[in-house]
Amino acid sequence: MKAIVVGLIKIYQQWISPMSAPKCKYYPSCSSYAVTAxxxxxxxGLFMSVWRLMRCNPWSHGGVDYVPLNSTNTNEALSx
Amino acid sequence: MNTILNPLYIAVSWVIVTIHDLLxxxxxxxxxxxxxxxxxxxxxxxxxxxxxxxVKQIKSQRALTALQPHMKEIQKKxxxxxxxxxxxxxxxxxxxKTNPLASCFPILAQAPIFFALFTVxxxxxxxxxxxxxxxTQHDVDSAAQATIFGAPISSTFLGTTNxxxxxxTIVLIAFMSLTTFTTQRQLMLKGxxxxxxxxxxxLQQQKIMLYAFPVIFAISGxxxxxxxxxxxxxxxxxxxxxxxYVIKRxxxxxxxxxxxxxxxxxxxxGTPDSESSEAGSTExxxxxxxxxxxxxxxKKKK
Numbered sequence: 001m002k003a004i005v006v007g008l009i010k011i012y013q014q015w016i017s018p019m020s021a022p023k024c025k026y027y028p029s030c031s032s033y034a035v036t037a038x039x040x041x042x043x044x045g046l047f048m049s050v051w052r053l054m055r056c057n058p059w060s061h062g063g064v065d066y067v068p069l070n071s072t073n074t075n076e077a078l079s080x
Numbered sequence: 081m082n083t084i085l086n087p088l089y090i091a092v093s094w095v096i097v098t099i100h101d102l103l104x105x106x107x108x109x110x111x112x113x114x115x116x117x118x119x120x121x122x123x124x125x126x127x128x129x130x131x132x133x134x135v136k137q138i139k140s141q142r143a144l145t146a147l148q149p150h151m152k153e154i155q156k157k158x159x160x161x162x163x164x165x166x167x168x169x170x171x172x173x174x175x176x177k178t179n180p181l182a183s184c185f186p187i188l189a190q191a192p193i194f195f196a197l198f199t200v201x202x203x204x205x206x207x208x209x210x211x212x213x214x215x216t217q218h219d220v221d222s223a224a225q226a227t228i229f230g231a232p233i234s235s236t237f238l239g240t241t242n243x244x245x246x247x248x249t250i251v252l253i254a255f256m257s258l259t260t261f262t263t264q265r266q267l268m269l270k271g272x273x274x275x276x277x278x279x280x281x282x283l284q285q286q287k288i289m290l291y292a293f294p295v296i297f298a299i300s301g302x303x304x305x306x307x308x309x310x311x312x313x314x315x316x317x318x319x320x321x322x323x324x325y326v327i328k329r330x331x332x333x334x335x336x337x338x339x340x341x342x343x344x345x346x347x348x349x350g351t352p353d354s355e356s357s358e359a360g361s362t363e364x365x366x367x368x369x370x371x372x373x374x375x376x377x378x379k380k381k382k
Contacts, residue, residue, distance in 0.1 A: 027170040063174035
């Protein structure tokens, strides 16, 4: 399940996203945030990604916003 | 799911019916013109509602011109580290409370509406027609038989042997492909800051998508009722027009269109060309207007 969701996001990143000008207000972009979050936290990560996508709106100022890390998962998250 | 989507069906169908009622005295209630223009009206309404967001984005892009020295500094400092570069750039935007990026909101906001419209129009295409939202059975019966260029707006390419429907579908698919292609190409050539070699792969993908799009449209388009294709074509046309306007008048700083505009403004202001070509960072407003001559005043004779 995790692999399917992450796979879909990767397809989006690879094929759909390049078609328009970069538009995410955050770094890392919402899609790579989602990949990290889902890989690290699973279902909770999915909710975190949705929340991130909602925070990325015309009224926000964006900025740098990494997936919060807990010590056990540091390695996996950093490899992305 | 239906409880979430029902308000959207009502909203979408209400807009269509209202525009249709307004147009009926002019084009007659059962004509395809009234129904097609109602669908187009829905697109225009949505896009007009999104204009304030768009203006907001353009304004923050303009504010970016002032940040250009900072941005150049960041690019220089982290020349070999793209991650650090983007990170610093985002920090800079946040610090100055001006983010030129659009976010996904404009697209995400339109997606459910498109989905609702698709359901409403698909209902009209059923045999017998199914009414969604505030549409009455009388409305859907009228819309189902309405034709545009001789093709019922409820019919699909695959669901008919009528050659007029096939021709109209092909024309609309061609139009959709053309508008998407031109919009994409314009953005790639002029709208985006020049890419360095590290982005080559992205550029390659963009090129593939540019040519893959007509194929995707052709495959999906033959399954959609002509009414949906009308919606889609109108959206594409609007997107193209909007982008054309922005690239001409408010291009993204650093893009080829931006340099073109600056050169043009500099020429208008009468500054020599050699100056404008090297200055990517000059404020257009700071260019002094020359050639303005004050009228000699009449002297009073004694």
